Amino acid sequence: MDIIKFDVYRGPNIGVYISVNDKTILLPMGFAKTKAEKLAKYLGVDYLFTSIANTRLIGALCIMNNKGILLPKTAYQNEYDFLKKELDLEVGVLDSKLTALGNVICANDKGAVVSPWLSKEDCQTISDVLGVETIQKKIAGFNQTGVVMVANNSGAAIHPEADEEDMKIFSNLLGVKIEQSSINNGIPYVSSGILANNNCIVVGSLTTGPEIMMLTRAFLN
Numbered sequence: 001m002d003i004i005k006f007d008v009y010r011g012p013n014i015g016v017y018i019s020v021n022d023k024t025i026l027l028p029m030g031f032a033k034t035k036a037e038k039l040a041k042y043l044g045v046d047y048l049f050t051s052i053a054n055t056r057l058i059g060a061l062c063i064m065n066n067k068g069i070l071l072p073k074t075a076y077q078n079e080y081d082f083l084k085k086e087l088d089l090e091v092g093v094l095d096s097k098l099t100a101l102g103n104v105i106c107a108n109d110k111g112a113v114v115s116p117w118l119s120k121e122d123c124q125t126i127s128d129v130l131g132v133e134t135i136q137k138k139i140a141g142f143n144q145t146g147v148v149m150v151a152n153n154s155g156a157a158i159h160p161e162a163d164e165e166d167m168k169i170f171s172n173l174l175g176v177k178i179e180q181s182s183i184n185n186g187i188p189y190v191s192s193g194i195l196a197n198n199n200c201i202v203v204g205s206l207t208t209g210p211e212i213m214m215l216t217r218a219f220l221n
Contacts, residue, residue, distance in 0.1 A: 001154075001220055003201045003212055004042050008035070012184045012204025015059045015150070015191045019102065021066045022197050024048055024087060028056035044199035048086055052079055053099065059191075063105045063112075063146065067131035068092060072099035092129030096122050102191065106149040107132055108156075111173035113145045135173055137166060140188075149178075150191040153198050155219035157181040157190045179218035183207055 008014050008031075018039075019026045025047045027036050040047040052061040053074040063070045068090035071080060075093065084091045096118060098104055104115035105126060112126055112134045123134045139148045140159040148159035149170070156178040158167060167178045183193035184206040193204035194215075201219050203212070 001198075001200055002042070003203060003215055003220070005205045005207060006039065006042075006195075006202045007205045012206045013192045014202060014204055015102075015194050017056055017059055018195055019059050019062055019064045019069075020045060020195050020197050021064050021089075022199060023066070025195075026050055026058050026062070026064070028058060030056075039195075039202065042200050042202055043195065043197055045197065050079060050082060051076075054079075057100075059195075060100045060102045063101045063107055063126075063130070064089070065107050065130050065132070066109050068129040070094050070101055070105070070126060070129050072096075072101050074099045090129050090131070092125060094122055094125055101146070103144045103146045105146045106151055106156075106191070108151040108153050108174050108176065110153070110175040111135070111170075113137060113139070113149060113170055113173065115143045115145050117143050133173060135169070137169070139166065139170075147189045147191055150194045150196055151176060151178075152196040152201075152219065155179070157183075157194065157215055157218045159188045159190065161188070177218070179214055181214035181218060182211055185211070 025045045036047045106113045112132045114136045116136045140161040160180045183190045184204040195202040
């Protein structure tokens with residue numbers, strides 16, 4: 001598994017716009033086809049152009065693993081129908097006023113760390129659609145758990161100030177080892193600059209050598 005640097009829209013915040021699992025990468029409408037082909041090749045997946053809630057913020061608004069994808073209630077019916085038809089996944093909608101689902105849920109194929117802001121009913125929906133066990137907990141004082149942690153089935157990167165005891169709990173839930181890291185030259189909101197599936201890790205172009213080393217420890221060892 002490699003770690004590769006990449007930019008989207010002339011910036012390093014690739015995780016805001018893109019969502020990926022082991023089969024598919026979801027890219028915004030109008031995304032350059034040459035870049036789409038490159039990213040799909042790196043990550044070993046097929047690419048699909050879509051919108052969510054009529055925006056390009058796919059990574060911020062949805063959460064996807066290899067079992068399911070959760071859309072916010074602001075997603076349009078035609079977007080839901082398109083993803084239902086194109087993806088061999090359980091497709092669900094989370095009926096919550098919190099619509100940036102990628103910011104409040106971190107999930108792999110085993111577990112999900114969910115923001116305390118979400119309800120118990122929301123957690124049940126997450127569990128049903130993604131096929132995972134869930135726990136609700138802040139990370140490093142943040143309720144936006146999906147912003148400060150990113151995971152695949154072999155590792156996870158978490159906010160540099162995350163608590164060691166919490167990391168043990170998350171490690172047990174997700175079935176992976178977890179390393180503290182930043183992204184894009186010191187940004188602690190790791191999911192903003194990482195695309196991680198079980199084939200490859202793609203990071204924002206500003207990610208430094210020491211950060212690559214931390215991510216190598218998290219995902220590759």
